[in-house]
Each structure stands twice: as structure tokens, then as C-alpha cells.
Amino acid sequence: MNKNECKSKCKIDIYSDENLEKRDKWIELCSNCHSPRFAGGWLTQMDDYMFQAFKLTDQAQKIIDDLIADDMLYPSPAERDIYPGGDWLADILPASLLGDGVWNAFKKTGGKVPVIGPILGVYAMFYQGDGNPSHIETSYAKMWFWYKLQGYKGYAHVQQDIMWWWGQSPMLQELGNIQSEAMRMRREAAIEQALGSKVTHRQGGSSESHKPLVKKVSDFLNFLSVNE
Numbered sequence: 001m002n003k004n005e006c007k008s009k010c011k012i013d014i015y016s017d018e019n020l021e022k023r024d025k026w027i028e029l030c031s032n033c034h035s036p037r038f039a040g041g042w043l044t045q046m047d048d049y050m051f052q053a054f055k056l057t058d059q060a061q062k063i064i065d066d067l068i069a070d071d072m073l074y075p076s077p078a079e080r081d082i083y084p085g086g087d088w089l090a091d092i093l094p095a096s097l098l099g100d101g102v103w104n105a106f107k108k109t110g111g112k113v114p115v116i117g118p119i120l121g122v123y124a125m126f127y128q129g130d131g132n133p134s135h136i137e138t139s140y141a142k143m144w145f146w147y148k149l150q151g152y153k154g155y156a157h158v159q160q161d162i163m164w165w166w167g168q169s170p171m172l173q174e175l176g177n178i179q180s181e182a183m184r185m186r187r188e189a190a191i192e193q194a195l196g197s198k199v200t201h202r203q204g205g206s207s208e209s210h211k212p213l214v215k216k217v218s219d220f221l222n223f224l225s226v227n228e
Contacts, residue, residue, distance in 0.1 A: 014047055046155045049163070053148045056171050060140050061117050063182045068114050072185050073134055077112050081129030083120075086111020116140055136181045143174040 013019065023043060030039035067073060087110045095103035102120065105113040115121055116137055124133040124141035133141065151167020154160065 042158075046152075049155050049168075050152060053151060053168070053171065056175055057117075057140075057144050057148060060143055060175050060178045063178055064116055064136060064140055067136070067182055067185060068116075070189075072189055073114060073137075074185070075131040077109070077114050077132075080112075080131030082111030083113060083115050083132070084111075084123055084127050084129070086113065086115075117144060121145075136178055136185070139174045139177050139181070143171050143178070147171045147174065 014023075023040075026043060027036055027039045030036075030042075034042075083106075086106050089111070090098065090103050090106035093103075098106070098120075102115070114137070115123070117140070121137075121141055122145045124138045125145055127133075147167050147170045149167075151163050151171065154162030154164075154167050
């Protein structure tokens with residue numbers, strides 16, 4: 001990726017004066033054992049690795065963003081435990097630190113809002129409330145905060161085994177899990193809507209809460225068998 005492309009697309013401007021200065025220092029250090037050409041080439045390859053890693057996490061986040069936009073998380077944010085500390089974070093931290101969107105959402109909902117991705121989404125790595133985070137949100141947190149960063153560290157330390165088996169490979173697996181889970185949730189939603197039932201995306205809950213849907217499905221199957 002060239003400098004102009006990076007300025008318009010990159011999450012981090014690797015061509016900023018500050019980062020170029022850091023890059024020169026690393027090349028100088030690495031040149032104690034390697035040629036400057038080799039050191040510079042390795043850093044460029046590491047940048048390319050991270051660009052494609054971000055593309056994978058962007059795909060995953062888009063899938064979950066679309067589920068949230070279509071109100072398909074179960075339990076819904078309004079019916080599950082709040083984001084940890086979400087009922088007081090906006091009272092002690094300014095919008096300039098949390099970001100206007102997150103700050104306003106916390107103030108408006110008291111923490112009953114889905115939070116995924118950097119940086120606050122890391123909570124899914126160490127917290128589990130009642131229905132929060134859901135399975136698909138946890139998969140994304142592992143992909144973003146664990147496997148992507150492990151892959152980066154592996155590449156930075158010239159450990160290709162770590163980069164692949166502990167980074168890139170599980171990132172691809174989690175992306176597949178997220179895609180499959182999203183398709184399952186949408187398929188269940190379509191079935192429930194066709195039956196005139198409230199969308200629940202069955203991932204848990206008591207069997208009692210699903211009896212109305214089970215009865216509707218049973219009645220529908222009986223209807224099909226009688227009219228074959």
C-alpha cells in the first residue's frame with residue numbers, strides 16, 4: 001500500500017513523521033545484524049500482514065454491526081445485563097475519551113447497549129453477564145484482541161509458527177464461526193417471523209420460554225404431513 005492509499009484507508013498512518021522516525025530507528029537497530037534492505041523489507045511485510053488482518057476483523061465487525069442494526073442479538077441489549085460499568089462510565093469519563101457515540105449511548109441507555117470492537121469491546125475477554133456478551137460477540141473479541149495481536153507479535157519477532165498457528169489461522173476460524181453463527185441467527189429469525197412468533201434467536205433461556213415457538217413449529221409440521 002502506497003503513502004496516498006494509506007492516508008485515505010489506514011487505521012494508523014504508518015507514513016506519519018512520528019512513525020517514519022520510529023521505523024528508521026528500528027532499521028538502524030536491526031542493521032546491527034542484518035542489512036538495512038532486509039530490515040526495511042521485513043517491516044514492510046509486517047505492515048502488509050496487519051493490513052490484511054484488519055480486513056478480516058472489518059469483515060467480522062460488519063457482520064455483527066448488521067445483526068445489531070436488524071435487532072437480532074439475543075437477548076436484546078435492552079433485556080440482558082448492561083455493559084460492565086456502563087451505568088456510571090459516562091458520569092466519570094468525558095466524551096472526548098470515550099468518543100461521542102459511546103458516551104451518548106451510555107448516557108441514554110445506562111449501559112444497555114452492545115459494545116464491540118476496539119477498545120471497549122475487550123470486556124468480552126474477561127466478563128460474562130446474563131446474556132452479555134453473546135457467543136458471536138465473544139468470537140469477535142477473541143479474533144480482534146487475541147489472535148490478531150498474537151499474529152502481529154509473532155511476525156514482529158520473526159516467529160512464523162506463532163504468526164500463523166496462534167494468529168492468522170485462528171482468525172480465519174473465528175471469522176468462519178461468526179459467518180456461520182450470523183447465518184443461523186438470521187435463519188431462525190426468518191422461521192420465527194414466518195410463524196408469526198417473536199424473534200428470539202434461541203441461544204439459551206429456559207425451555208418454558210420457547211414452548212410457544214415449539215408448539216407453532218409442531219403445528220406447522222403436522223399441517224404439512226396431513227396435506228402431503
